[in-house]
Amino acid sequence: MACEFKLTRQVEFSETDAAGIMHFSNIFRYMEAAEHAFFRSLGTSIHVAEGDLGWPRVHVDCDFKHPLRFEDLVEIRLLVREKREKSIVYTFIFRKLNEQPAREVARGTLAVACVKRDKDGGKMKAIPIPAALASKIEVAPGELFDSCV
Amino acid sequence: MACEFKLTRQVEFSETDAAGIMHFSNIFRYMEAAEHAFFRSLGTSIHVAEGDLGWPRVHVDCDFKHPLRFEDLVEIRLLVREKREKSIVYTFIFRKLNEQPAREVARGTLAVACVKRDKDGGKMKAIPIPAALASKIEVAPGELFDSCV
Amino acid sequence: MACEFKLTRQVEFSETDAAGIMHFSNIFRYMEAAEHAFFRSLGTSIHVAEGDLGWPRVHVDCDFKHPLRFEDLVEIRLLVREKREKSIVYTFIFRKLNEQPAREVARGTLAVACVKRDKDGGKMKAIPIPAALASKIEVAPGELFDSCV
Amino acid sequence: MACEFKLTRQVEFSETDAAGIMHFSNIFRYMEAAEHAFFRSLGTSIHVAEGDLGWPRVHVDCDFKHPLRFEDLVEIRLLVREKREKSIVYTFIFRKLNEQPAREVARGTLAVACVKRDKDGGKMKAIPIPAALASKIEVAPGELFDSCV
Numbered sequence: 029m030a031c032e033f034k035l036t037r038q039v040e041f042s043e044t045d046a047a048g049i050m051h052f053s054n055i056f057r058y059m060e061a062a063e064h065a066f067f068r069s070l071g072t073s074i075h076v077a078e079g080d081l082g083w084p085r086v087h088v089d090c091d092f093k094h095p096l097r098f099e100d101l102v103e104i105r106l107l108v109r110e111k112r113e114k115s116i117v118y119t120f121i122f123r124k125l126n127e128q129p130a131r132e133v134a135r136g137t138l139a140v141a142c143v144k145r146d147k148d149g150g151k152m153k154a155i156p157i158p159a160a161l162a163s164k165i166e167v168a169p170g171e172l173f174d175s176c177v
Numbered sequence: 178m179a180c181e182f183k184l185t186r187q188v189e190f191s192e193t194d195a196a197g198i199m200h201f202s203n204i205f206r207y208m209e210a211a212e213h214a215f216f217r218s219l220g221t222s223i224h225v226a227e228g229d230l231g232w233p234r235v236h237v238d239c240d241f242k243h244p245l246r247f248e249d250l251v252e253i254r255l256l257v258r259e260k261r262e263k264s265i266v267y268t269f270i271f272r273k274l275n276e277q278p279a280r281e282v283a284r285g286t287l288a289v290a291c292v293k294r295d296k297d298g299g300k301m302k303a304i305p306i307p308a309a310l311a312s313k314i315e316v317a318p319g320e321l322f323d324s325c326v
Numbered sequence: 327m328a329c330e331f332k333l334t335r336q337v338e339f340s341e342t343d344a345a346g347i348m349h350f351s352n353i354f355r356y357m358e359a360a361e362h363a364f365f366r367s368l369g370t371s372i373h374v375a376e377g378d379l380g381w382p383r384v385h386v387d388c389d390f391k392h393p394l395r396f397e398d399l400v401e402i403r404l405l406v407r408e409k410r411e412k413s414i415v416y417t418f419i420f421r422k423l424n425e426q427p428a429r430e431v432a433r434g435t436l437a438v439a440c441v442k443r444d445k446d447g448g449k450m451k452a453i454p455i456p457a458a459l460a461s462k463i464e465v466a467p468g469e470l471f472d473s474c475v
Numbered sequence: 476m477a478c479e480f481k482l483t484r485q486v487e488f489s490e491t492d493a494a495g496i497m498h499f500s501n502i503f504r505y506m507e508a509a510e511h512a513f514f515r516s517l518g519t520s521i522h523v524a525e526g527d528l529g530w531p532r533v534h535v536d537c538d539f540k541h542p543l544r545f546e547d548l549v550e551i552r553l554l555v556r557e558k559r560e561k562s563i564v565y566t567f568i569f570r571k572l573n574e575q576p577a578r579e580v581a582r583g584t585l586a587v588a589c590v591k592r593d594k595d596g597g598k599m600k601a602i603p604i605p606a607a608l609a610s611k612i613e614v615a616p617g618e619l620f621d622s623c624v
Contacts, residue, residue: 041511042349045340046344046395046396047231047233047294048299051340052205052233052234052237053205053340056205057202060489061489064488073545073546075196075545075546082196084244086240089236089237091235092233097299097344098520099522150198189359190358190362190373190498191498191500193492194488195488195496200488202489210338210340217397222396223339224339224396224397246493248366248371248373344522346597350503350531351500351501351503352500354499354503373493373494382539383539384539385537385539386499386536386537389533390531390532390533393531395597443494448495448544
């Protein structure tokens with residue numbers, strides 16, 4: 029049973045913008061990268077080319093506290109906040125590691141639904157999370173969500 | 178005084194992902210494109226190369242109701258939800274136009290702070306929105322936020 | 327029979343980088359946007375969700391003469407350079423319109439193959455361009471490729 | 476003296492497109508990531524926030540042999556092809572590692588100029604590569620460019 033996962037990334041130049049900081053939209057690509065690495069750590073993949081299982085995002089958000097710049101080292105910590113029959117809610121806590129002490133720079137959410145995709149029309153229908161996968165995921169204890177500023 | 182702005186875009190192939198739909202992170206690029214076009218409609222620009230005024234995002238979110246696909250026509254409607262001394266909160270309502278009736282596919286938020294950037298260190302400090310700009314922006318009436326499903 | 331197409335775009339903030347200019351990789355997204363709009367102008371689409379026809383890129387290149395910045399207005403001119411049985415080569419000429427006289431800022435190439443995708447394995451096999459489409463496309467006369475500096 | 480550098484990446488979902496493969500424009504972000512990691516391996520950075528040195532791209536190209544898909548493991552091998560007074564040309568060889576034997580899937584070029592940026596207007600002027608940096612970089616021997624299919 030896993031309730032968290034950590035991934036470290038370094039901000040790339042193509043992720044910055046003319047304000048000299050990481051473009052905010054990339055924070056969601058970082059969340060997703062951690063989510064997918066979390067799935068791989070469970071021995072599975074979030075996307076199987078021939079498969080019909082999908083995980084569309086239902087709600088996403090992020091609060092930004094400090095900007096990230098080119099070559100900053102960022103820890104992305106995924107925490108399972110809620111686990112329901114047909115959906116999962118993750119919290120992501122971002123810390124900038126190349127400063128001492130490392131401080132929280134952003135915190136966000138991905139709420140994802142488990143769906144079956146209709147192969148022809150591409151329509152999606154919410155389904156229960158497959159048992160083999162659900163049995164590996166558990167909600168993280170509350171203290172892990174405390175601020176790590 | 179302006180309280181809203183509309184922009185229409187067509188989903189590009191490079192914005193889609195292997196699930197066959199627009200990658201969710203791009204919805205925030207769409208919000209920002211509407212925000213910047215709104216500023217241009219007010220006779221200004223959100224970013225002046227030599228300037229020291231900036232608009233970092235403090236909070237962003239989005240709720241997704243229906244997926245967008247390649248070549249879908251999307252109306253992005255910006256509404257000014259809150260206007261404070263040093264920040265603005267926008268709501269964005271996305272409608273898919275190439276279906277009749279056009280339906281709401283997503284709704285999101287950008288909460289942005291007005292800051293002065295320190296030229297050397299790049300540090301940001303919240304400042305009041307310049308009067309010339311603030312005088313052109315007003316909060317949208319509540320009924321404009323009603324669902325347009 | 328069409329041999330060229332023009333599209334105008336305005337550089338978005340999310341396309342810039344910390345050097346204050348458009349990140350070079352986006353020039354290829356611009357080329358592709360023009361290619362897809364060209365296909366739409368011919369009454370078709372480059373990508374049909376249920377279809378098995380694809381246009382993978384075999385070779386791409388770009389020469390950069392002048393940088394593009396946020397809010398620059400860019401004309402993307404697509405010219406059909408070669409038309410073969412199973413592939414097309416396009417030249418793209420980029421001009422910055424918000425300067426007088428408008429000058430060429432970049433010039434690039436997309437060489438694309440027409441393929442049939444195997445639905446299950448996703449494998450691609452080069453096939454002749456469908457006659458209905460091939461009949462609408464012709465090679466642009468040489469003088470259109472002259473520099474427009 | 477260094478003439479090459481290797482970086483391994485895993486294709487992310489946000490880098491794929493509706494054709495189920497990595498969008499071709501991302502190959503240039505991969506090249507740049509390897510270039511910047513190469514600079515870090517030399518004890519420097521390609522971009523110093525307060526600095527006025529820049530490395531705009533003058534010419535870039537890529538030949539694609541096989542598509543990359545979500546979660547493919549990719550080796551990016553940077554080779555210094557040419558070193559001139561004011562510019563460097565790199566070759567990048569991409570190999571897909573999660574197949575045996577690993578095969579070359581793409582090969583490309585970044586030709587970059589060393590420039591001094593005018594702080595106010597943002598204008599760029601080609602300058603000689605600083606000696607401290609130039610002394611660390613050398614051209615790779617020809618046999619390293621042989622195909623590794």
